[in-house]
Amino acid sequence: MSAAAPEGYDPSAFEPFAVTVDLAVFTVRESRLHVLLVERGAEPYQGHWALPGGFLLPRESAGAAARRELAEETGLSDDTVSGLHLEQLRTYSEPDRDPRMRVVSVAHTALVPDLPEPRGGGDAAGARWWDAARTGPLAFDHDRILADARDRVGAKLEYTCLATAFCPPHFTLGELQQVYETVWGVELDRPNFRRKVLATPGFVRPAEGAPRRTGGRGKPAALYRAGDATALHPPLLRPEGRQA
Amino acid sequence: MSAAAPEGYDPSAFEPFAVTVDLAVFTVRESRLHVLLVERGAEPYQGHWALPGGFLLPRESAGAAARRELAEETGLSDDTVSGLHLEQLRTYSEPDRDPRMRVVSVAHTALVPDLPEPRGGGDAAGARWWDAARTGPLAFDHDRILADARDRVGAKLEYTCLATAFCPPHFTLGELQQVYETVWGVELDRPNFRRKVLATPGFVRPAEGAPRRTGGRGKPAALYRAGDATALHPPLLRPEGRQA
DNA sequence: TCAAAAGTGTTGGTCATACACCCATGC
């Protein structure tokens, strides 16, 4: 905040901005990182795909707006959405990022388990999951936002426990490992991954009493739930990151 | 961006927001982490101290506004400021964070070497460095922003090379170690710290041909300059972080 | 000659990697 500039009191003395949120909603399906995109139904960028998002309501924080938009775009209930992982990515404020007017957008990243196909609600012409590595050119500066979001997600898996956000409430360690391998694009050693996860207090806890589940054929795997921990100390580094 | 909502074209259909930047400018002086604060000269929060900041100009990005404000508040030349480390922290958008109107603020963090006292320019009643651990209650939500910024800086030292941003162009390894010890509030083993830094390619490079400098008494230390690397692989973890 | 700070060497423990190997299930 500017320190007590008189013009602070006069709404006409500063440029009015529109403030929006944009959402990079990721999920892991079929061993690929997917992102939720909506098809624009009007100019500008009509027919292009874009990240979902929308304007802040008059008395709404950016976080609340992001959660509201996430519920609208995914068709999930507010209760379900309130439990999903959603965090601010960064704010994009280049003067010409929207050809219509001055729009400052607070981008957010959401990690969700594999959900049913979105119903494409709201004002979008369509909505679907896209392979995050194979999106065409997106509207506005959304290519950049998406790239930033992918980088952030990859980095966050190293030193936080939020890989579990990609998993359903009960999951196997194999599924959790799949998340890492998919996001990072590498293969991990299963025994070592297992030890690392179980040795980190609060990363996962056994889903006690739950039966075992099969991933097709093979031995049924024990089920786990996400733990209380958020940080991962020491971190779980990407194999490439080790030598650099 | 909302996908082609008609009201996107009509400036009267959405709430006008003011957009500002706030700056958490850190430096290390006298073995304490310091933050630059300005004294507010008018209501609200007259007489309180606050983070420096100000409104975005009509065709200015948040990053450009932050750099401009940083130059104004520190009294440094634009050239000097352009070389300093400045990065976005996060955006604060609670509806009532400013009692006057709806203000969305894009907070930034800057790391600077020990600079001369600020001249308190601009619209502030005063400006000075404060021990970052002993700031009184600040104006607006700036206590929260400052706390977030301190956390971020501490975390960033673990996995990036930007501790050098706190140092002058030529510095000794002892000075670099002081930065870590000050920000983290711990003591580090000098031989191990030294090895770790020198073993990380691109963290520092010798200031070739430069003479040696003394930090008072004791053996003169070799001088180094910041290297090209930004990431720190593997990270340099805080001692506390090891067991958790 | 002593204190203080820079710089080098060494060692022991811990942790990760890379495997080998057993278990349980579907076909």
Place this chain on the structure above:
DNA sequence: GCATGGGTGTATGACCAACACTTTTGA
């Protein structure tokens, strides 16, 4: 039985923390 995925054991090696020791300056 055999393929497939879950789960356990283990040894080699890398790395890190701790600390002893030498070097170079100012007083």
